[in-house]
Amino acid sequence: MTIRFIAASRLPTPWATFTMHGFEDETTGKDHIALTLGEIDDGAPVLGRVHSECLTGDALFSMRCDCGYQLQEALKRIAAEGRGVLLYLRQEGRGIGLLNKIRAYELQDGGADTVEANERLGFGADMRRYDICVPMLEHLGVSTLKLMTNNPRKVDALTRDGVIISERQPITTGLNPHNEQYLSTKADKLGHMMALSDFTQASDVDIERRS
Ligand SMILES: Nc1nc2c(ncn2[C@@H]2O[C@H](COP(=O)(O)OP(=O)(O)OP(=O)(O)O)[C@@H](O)[C@H]2O)c(=O)[nH]1
Numbered sequence: 001m002t003i004r005f006i007a008a009s010r011l012p013t014p015w016a017t018f019t020m021h022g023f024e025d026e027t028t029g030k031d032h033i034a035l036t037l038g039e040i041d042d043g044a045p046v047l048g049r050v051h052s053e054c055l056t057g058d059a060l061f062s063m064r065c066d067c068g069y070q071l072q073e074a075l076k077r078i079a080a081e082g083r084g085v086l087l088y089l090r091q092e093g094r095g096i097g098l099l100n101k102i103r104a105y106e107l108q109d110g111g112a113d114t115v116e117a118n119e120r121l122g123f124g125a126d127m128r129r130y131d132i133c134v135p136m137l138e139h140l141g142v143s144t145l146k147l148m149t150n151n152p153r154k155v156d157a158l159t160r161d162g163v164i165i166s167e168r169q170p171i172t173t174g175l176n177p178h179n180e181q182y183l184s185t186k187a188d189k190l191g192h193m194m195a196l197s198d199f200t201q202a203s204d205v206d207i208e209r210r211s
């Protein structure tokens with residue numbers, strides 16, 4: 001795996017003006033992004049989010065999952081802290097790609113849960129890798145993250161790959177009638193450390209997304 005830094009630019013958002021760093025994974029041809037705010041290369045733990053691409057949730061306002069809500073919440077928390085990093089990894093659909101995710105959604109429309117749907121298509125429940133984060137964080141001078149996630153497998157994988165996770169911060173936002181079942185399955189079958197009662201409702205966030 002070779003990750004090559006390509007360029008960095010300003011990225012103004014409603015919450016802060018981040019610096020956007022573009023990387024190319026020369027093995028897969030995928031491009032990945034890091035958004036950073038403030039001085040993050042001083043050795044102190046950095047508030048961070050490792051976010052996997054979800055075109056439908058992140059860009060198309062899908063309410064089937066919690067991805068778009070989490071993305072917005074993570075950027076807001078980093079802006080409030082004045083310092084942090086968000087790695088945006090192009091591993092759509094837990095690593096199966098956009099078109100296979102649509103196939104999986106079709107099966108879920110017919111009654112399968114998110115794990116069964118992946119398995120019926122011949123995939124594992126979660127095909128993602130996090131080793132690409134290591135050279136990206138190295139480039140940014142970050143060794144230790146205060147990680148915003150509910151996913152213990154993400155914490156374990158990053159730790160195995162050499163990233164120090166000093167703290168885990170839950171990120172439970174965007175509950176709505178369309179993703180309630182999906183979020184329950186993530187907690188029951190994928191081990192996410194969350195209960196539906198922890199969640200804020202999507203409606204509050206949704207209004208802000210449109211403003
Ligand atoms: N295959 C598949 N992928 C999905 C589905 N819903 C969301 N995704 C993808 O799942 C990824 C996000 O994973 P999540 O399980 O929501 O969250 P996580 O990153 O593991 O954990 P958190 O850090 O707590 O958000 C993105 O790549 C989405 O495209 C689904 O029903 N099927």
Ligand SMILES: [Zn+2]
Nearest residue numbers: 054057065067
């Ligand atoms: Zn999603």
